[in-house]
Amino acid sequence: MSNPDMAEPITPPAGHVAEEAADDSVAPVATVGETDPAPAADSHPVKIRSRNVDVFYGDKQALFDLGIDIRARMVTALIGPSGCGKSTYIRCLNRMNDTIEIARVSGLIELDGQDIYSPDIDVVELRARVGIVFQKPNPFPKSIFENVAYGPRIHGLAAGKTDLEEIVVTSLTRAGLFEEVKDRLEDPGTGLSGGQQQRLCIARAIAVSPEVILMDEPCSALDPIATARVEELIDDLRKNYTIVIVTHSMQQAARVSQRTAMFHLGYLVEEGQTDAIFTNPTDKRTRDYITGRYG
8 A cells, every 4th residue: 555645734626625614603403522521633643544544345436535633542433324434434444345355445544653554455354453342232152251262362361361361351340340240150142132243242252352342333233321321431441442433323423432533425525623613514514414404
């Protein structure tokens, strides 16, 4: 992949010029973390840098000239209507698109300054550093313990049984699940409730000590109570991990993220602090989407 120079602030490409927002003020559509204000971006270094990213599935282009910085130890929410490229983008960040034969990615994506599409990159190691939690909980057909132990075991992260048990307990605790399952770790992971299964998948992801956690609509199949538990977990995890979450819920994006990026038809429309995006978006498409005029 090419290594272009640092791009100027992101603007929509020719033919997709952002419409100016109307003069009247935009009413907020959700309460944005008033008790936990978003930290300044300057205090959080860039963890993932993307420039001039294009993605194709065969002849169909899914992402166009995308450029965005994902900052460390913050939650960045990707919003936009279905089919706009949000999931395609996060699949680029741990090279999940490599598993699709007709997929092709060009441009630059760096993790801590290193091009993740360089021939020197070990993809298995990359996916340990950049974990992913999918829309539908997908526990392995194994015990709760083995679901979490699997990754550390294959990556050689535990020196012995005691170390492995410590990793499992720590991961389940961080995922807010240990107290609920500590007496049945040998039971099948598939026997847990939907919300518990999703937290098990989060525990499985963090067991290999990732630096980044990608979440592709992690609460879309959960009830409100389970969703609240996962959102609380996300807020706690951001103290130690960089999190990128795809969501169709504007309220969820406002609750859990510090930065928000709006996608539309494969283009990045705008990106900035979540409170600014939700109360005073600069692009009419963003305003129309978050106020429910389309989507």
